[in-house]
Amino acid sequence: xxxxxxxxxxxxxxxxxxxxxxxxxxxxxxxxxxxxxxxxxxxxxxxxxxxxxxxxxxxxxxxxxxxxxxxxxxxxxxxxxxxxxxxxxx
Numbered sequence: 001x002x003x004x005x006x007x008x009x010x011x012x013x014x015x016x017x018x019x020x021x022x023x024x025x026x027x028x029x030x031x032x033x034x035x036x037x038x039x040x041x042x043x044x045x046x047x048x049x050x051x052x053x054x055x056x057x058x059x060x061x062x063x064x065x066x067x068x069x070x071x072x073x074x075x076x077x078x079x080x081x082x083x084x085x086x087x088x089x090x
Contacts, residue, residue, distance in 0.1 A: 036064030043071055052079040 039056060046054045052075050058068045 033064060036060070036068070040064070040067055040071060043068075043075075047071075047075050047078065052082065 043054055043056050054075055056068045056072055058065050058072070060068075
């Protein structure tokens with residue numbers, strides 16, 4: 001059985017609107033998280049190649065922001081260790 005918009009109750013319209021907003025918000029949030037993780041992966045790949053002058057620009061205070069800050073600290077510490085002649089396995 002199919003209904004027209006005029007036959008739907010306001011309750012059903014509200015449920016449909018809520019569902020649409022939830023799906024849209026979930027998509028936007030997941031894209032933001034994936035983008036932050038993607039930048040982190042690129043950063044780590046460059047550091048793995050020995051490019052220790054890398055620096056990530058951090059704008060958030062959430063988990064991905066904390067991860068980015070930690071990656072910046074890791075690269076800075078590796079750079080200092082390299083300048084001091086210390087290897088990672090010594």
